[in-house]
Amino acid sequence: MPRRAASDLPIDEFASHAPDRAIGFEAGTFEEIELPASGWAHRHTFYEIIYVAGGQGEHVIDSASYPVRPATLYFMRPGQVHFWRYEAPPSGFLIVFTEEFMRMQGSDENVHRDLRMLHSLAQTHELPLEGPHAQTMLALIRSIIDEYQVAAEGYWSVLQAYMHVLLTRAMRLAPPAAGLTHVGRAETLARQFADLVMRRRNGDQSVRAYSDALGVTPGHLAEIVMQVSGRRPSEIIREAQLLEAKRLLLHTDKTIAQVAYELGFKDSAYFGRFFKREAGSTPGDFKRLARAESDRPVDHAVHLRAVADPADR
DNA sequence: TATCGCCCCCGCCAAT
């Protein structure tokens, strides 16, 4: 697949196919949803849950590549970069929704819990489903699509309840690393910090800038973040900078200096040392190696059959 | 929450 000349990463905004029902939610098959630019690296401003039923190729998320396998769920959060490389286009179902949709629930506690599950699942990227789990999850997704398409009285609250069930069941199947820790004020602050770090991709990346934005002292933020995650705020910021640097190096044609500037580094020479320290290679080597890897032909050994599903025939 | 001292992160500059 040829690489698209990319001075910047395209951003998909949420645009409903049914604007008369502006609830920030859509669900359907790949063909029905028709997201633009899915073959090119892009970000969205919305969440996306993907159930892959068939296809042949790879799903690239940030700088990781996953062979397309039937009965696999993918969880994408806003800001993540992804695209498909395929010989046979992926088929299955998509659920796309905005954060505003999740926040339409009445209880703040439920909203926070669902968003935390979403973010946790998005960190693991893919969730292969086995045996009966694939069947029950597929049935649930079909119910969600049906509820959305019929759009009977009060359907959006039913959709939110379904989404809560989907997320909760997915969390049960996710690896333990994706599990949630205890809920409390400390955990909420730590999550707000992590969200802000993921969202703010440029500008002042000092710990103080983040603690100011969250209305706490740097010392308090450091204590809470360490207590909840076991890591220092500066480590989490650097990790996010490294992830974003890899995205830009791999998926755009920006020079190293441009990437450095975009990430808020005032000195591209220092950015080079930062990258080598954190990633183990220079930005230039990473770009060349990663691009050579992503330009190789799709692995023919990854051959799929569509999941046998009578409702699809 | 404030303070202090130490470590190393970050930015500036130069060389290749």
Next chain:
DNA sequence: TCATTGGCGGGGGCGA
């Protein structure tokens, strides 16, 4: 011109 490496000093981050 751009990427990489290295020296160096100030100051931010973090533990006590």
